[in-house]
Amino acid sequence: EIVLTQSPGTLSLSPGERATLSCRASQSVRSSYLAWYQQKPGQAPRLLIYGVSSGATGTPDRFSGGGSGTDFTLTISRLEPEDFAVYYCQQYGSSPYTFGQGTKLEI
Amino acid sequence: EVQLVDSGGDLVQPGGSLTLSCAASGFTFSAYWMTWVRQAPGKGLEWVANIKQDGSEKYYVDSVKGRFTISRDNGKNSLYLQMNSLRAEDTAVYYCARGPLYHVYWGQGTLVTVSS
Numbered sequence: 001e002i003v004l005t006q007s008p009g010t011l012s013l014s015p016g017e018r019a020t021l022s023c024r025a026s027q028s029v030r031s032s033y034l035a036w037y038q039q040k041p042g043q044a045p046r047l048l049i050y051g052v053s054s055g056a057t058g059t060p061d062r063f064s065g066g067g068s069g070t071d072f073t074l075t076i077s078r079l080e081p082e083d084f085a086v087y088y089c090q091q092y093g094s095s096p097y098t099f100g101q102g103t104k105l106e107i
Numbered sequence: 108e109v110q111l112v113d114s115g116g117d118l119v120q121p122g123g124s125l126t127l128s129c130a131a132s133g134f135t136f137s138a139y140w141m142t143w144v145r146q147a148p149g150k151g152l153e154w155v156a157n158i159k160q161d162g163s164e165k166y167y168v169d170s171v172k173g174r175f176t177i178s179r180d181n182g183k184n185s186l187y188l189q190m191n192s193l194r195a196e197d198t199a200v201y202y203c204a205r206g207p208l209y210h211v212y213w214g215q216g217t218l219v220t221v222s223s
Contacts, residue, residue: 001169033208035209037152039152044202044213044214044215044216045152045202045210045213047209047210047211050209056211057211088151088152090152090154090209092207092208092209095166096154096166096168096169097154097208098154099151099152099153099154100151101150101151102151102152
């Protein structure tokens with residue numbers, strides 16, 4: 001099973017700032033099968049990025065994904081008030097399709 | 108509009124059983140793999156199981172193998188998760204999601220609480 005470790009656990013920033021979230025895999029993620037989700041309290045997760053860097057429909061341009069192998073990042077170029085939430089990475093290259101433990105982005 | 112509506116969550120005693128349902132609409136249900144994902148209170152997401160379009164292939168996370176069964180009824184556009192021998196650590200919000208890999212569409216979740 002591939003273990004995904006996200007860092008930091010909590011990131012405190014202000015609107016307008018740049019956020020960089022990290023996701024490290026215990027082994028190489030096959031075929032760049034990595035996704036990022038945003039989750040707000042009481043809501044289901046929302047897909048932001050798939051295939052490491054492809055934006056899902058409706059994902060604002062300020063969100064971008066990158067990385068390869070075992071190290072991946074989600075970058076939010078300029079934080080908007082609605083971006084403060086919990087973010088999860090997920091690998092879907094090897095079953096079971098595991099998630100990271102999440103990064104909480106707080107104001 | 109794609110909709111997934113989860114139901115069936117309840118308070119159940121350890122060792123008990125429960126069946127969750129997910130009613131799908133707005134798309135051709137029989138054309139898609141479907142998945143269950145769960146989230147323990149205050150914790151992260153955990154992939155639980157998925158099922159192929161015709162039900163011929165099913166995969167489970169090790170922690171539920173032999174206790175949970177995923178199934179579907181394409182005629183009723185519905186996905187199910189039968190859960191037996193429930194444990195306290197199965198307490199979570201259970202979400203159904205469309206697709207086998209990453210998930211654009213999710214249900215709203217249904218809460219399963221395992222406690223005496």
